[in-house]
Amino acid sequence: MSTSTSGGNAAGTGTRTGAPGAGEDHLKPGDEAMAGTPGTGEDLCPDCSGSGKKKDGAECPTCEGTGRITQGIGGG
Ligand SMILES: [Zn+2]
Numbered sequence: 001m002s003t004s005t006s007g008g009n010a011a012g013t014g015t016r017t018g019a020p021g022a023g024e025d026h027l028k029p030g031d032e033a034m035a036g037t038p039g040t041g042e043d044l045c046p047d048c049s050g051s052g053k054k055k056d057g058a059e060c061p062t063c064e065g066t067g068r069i070t071q072g073i074g075g076g
Contacts, residue, residue, distance in 0.1 A: 030062035030069035041073040 025034060030047065033040040044050035045063035052060055052067035059065040 028062065028064045028066070028069060030071075032069075032071040035070045037070070039072055039074060040070050042068050043071050043073075045069045 027034060030045055035042065045052070045060060045067055046069075047062040048054055048060035048067060050067040052063060052065040054060050060067070063069050
């Protein structure tokens with residue numbers, strides 16, 4: 001009577017890398033890195049000077065209307 005362990009050894013179960021469509025943490029066009037990346041920091045968007053809008057009142061695409069972008073700090 002050999003009770004063979006029927007293979008239920010699923011290797012690599014549920015290692016999710018990045019949920020698609022997560023709206024919060026994503027790179028904006030003006031970002032150099034993800035927010036929270038070491039060596040980076042939030043700064044005013046150079047294109048709209050932090051207003052989040054361009055001169056014509058449209059939403060600034062660089063910062064997506066947030067007025068802030070993430071870029072490297074320190075300067076190497
Ligand atoms: Zn902007």
